[in-house]
Amino acid sequence: MDKKIGVYVHIPFCKSRCAYCNFYSLPSSSVAGGGKLMSAYKAAVIKHIAEYSAQLDGYLIDTIYFGGGTPSHFGASRLVDILDALKKSGHVLLDSEITAEINPASITKDEMIRLRRAGFNRLSIGVQCADNTTLHNLGRTHTYEESVKTIKDARAAGFKNLSVDVVYGLPSQTAETWAQTIQKIASLKAEHISCYSLKIEEGTELYAFKDSPFIPDDDTAANMYLYAVDMLSRFGYKQYEISNFARRGFESKHNMKYWLGEDYIGFGPGAHSCIDQSRYSFTEDVNAYIEQVGLGRRIVEHDEDMSDFENAGEYLMLRLRTTHGISEKEYYDIYRLKMDLVLNLLRKYEENGWAVFKDGRWRFTPKGFMISNVLIGELLEAQTKQRTQISKPWQAQQADEDTQLTLFDKRPVAAGLFSGRRLVGHNKLL
Numbered sequence: 001m002d003k004k005i006g007v008y009v010h011i012p013f014c015k016s017r018c019a020y021c022n023f024y025s026l027p028s029s030s031v032a033g034g035g036k037l038m039s040a041y042k043a044a045v046i047k048h049i050a051e052y053s054a055q056l057d058g059y060l061i062d063t064i065y066f067g068g069g070t071p072s073h074f075g076a077s078r079l080v081d082i083l084d085a086l087k088k089s090g091h092v093l094l095d096s097e098i099t100a101e102i103n104p105a106s107i108t109k110d111e112m113i114r115l116r117r118a119g120f121n122r123l124s125i126g127v128q129c130a131d132n133t134t135l136h137n138l139g140r141t142h143t144y145e146e147s148v149k150t151i152k153d154a155r156a157a158g159f160k161n162l163s164v165d166v167v168y169g170l171p172s173q174t175a176e177t178w179a180q181t182i183q184k185i186a187s188l189k190a191e192h193i194s195c196y197s198l199k200i201e202e203g204t205e206l207y208a209f210k211d212s213p214f215i216p217d218d219d220t221a222a223n224m225y226l227y228a229v230d231m232l233s234r235f236g237y238k239q240y241e242i243s244n245f246a247r248r249g250f251e252s253k254h255n256m257k258y259w260l261g262e263d264y265i266g267f268g269p270g271a272h273s274c275i276d277q278s279r280y281s282f283t284e285d286v287n288a289y290i291e292q293v294g295l296g297r298r299i300v301e302h303d304e305d306m307s308d309f310e311n312a313g314e315y316l317m318l319r320l321r322t323t324h325g326i327s328e329k330e331y332y333d334i335y336r337l338k339m340d341l342v343l344n345l346l347r348k349y350e351e352n353g354w355a356v357f358k359d360g361r362w363r364f365t366p367k368g369f370m371i372s373n374v375l376i377g378e379l380l381e382a383q384t385k386q387r388t389q390i391s392k393p394w395q396a397q398q399a400d401e402d403t404q405l406t407l408f409d410k411r412p413v414a415a416g417l418f419s420g421r422r423l424v425g426h427n428k429l430l
């Protein structure tokens, strides 16, 4: 029987660079002849897809995600050409979820109509917040009013599945302005909301201000997160992942593939793929990508075959991002591994209000999600220790003593710690 696979297409172009962004993308200002480069890039992706077509035999594509960068800046016409190339491969299911990330004011209603007619059925819109001064300071090129108009235009173009991105912990953001953002965003009635924590990365414009008193502290950011979880549930959005909320039936099918460890294939510089437990990623350089694809050369930068034990670690790490969580039976059935030490920790987390056990599955609570980086780190340590106990019991005793010193004396750290930044569309793993 054919297996299902998701396709990710990276569009590494933006109008300008936002102050907080460290994704691989080229702002127009840094590219001479930007339109020409984008067309050359489109041709390279189409050639690459044709080359990989044979490898997709035995697979059916049920999700396609155009992320970036800013796919809407790339232009509807080029996006449609790439989608057509995928359709020509003969593997795309008719009812596939097909998403494009767009930025408000970088796409017209006519272009959205064009996307919809070509088969795109989901738009992910980078609204970020409802405060125009903050948007301006972040280097965003749109106002909140333009976001509202883009959503109206998307509806008029026939899109019935919209997702909106917002960010908390932004410079000068207060509990009040965040509450206004959440309430305004919820009232836009998108089917899906992604709510990310600002992470100040080295190399970004914002990094110089990382210690500024204008950046909300960890406790404030944590309260913003808990407020969003509570308020969005009141508006009918169910949390299904650390940063993602949806009306029933509108969870992102594509992103769920990443969290459930299912197969996906990526095209474009820096894009990752995971097929049959093998992972690889392409060189993160758009010019090199175009040149090497044109010459038919190999452009894989990293590849690795994951061991069963590594995959078991991924199971814990990725599934605990979701409210579906993990189960002892499922873990044993897939990996033939016991998880006694992991369970001991989860029981302690339950006592602290960080995890719950329901219907045979463990999952984090919103308070647990807030510190999930720390908790998952401890669970992975426990998993490694369990394996050591079986193979080298004398090492396990030392590991046990070390762990006792570090566990549970940690003050819960605030939401800024979890890498709430998107796993996709920018196709980044944790």
Ligand code: SF4
Binding pocket: 013, 014, 015, 016, 017, 018, 021, 022, 023, 025, 068, 069, 070, 103
């Ligand atoms: S945040 Fe998005 S729009 Fe802004 S520079 Fe990064 S990829 Fe481009």
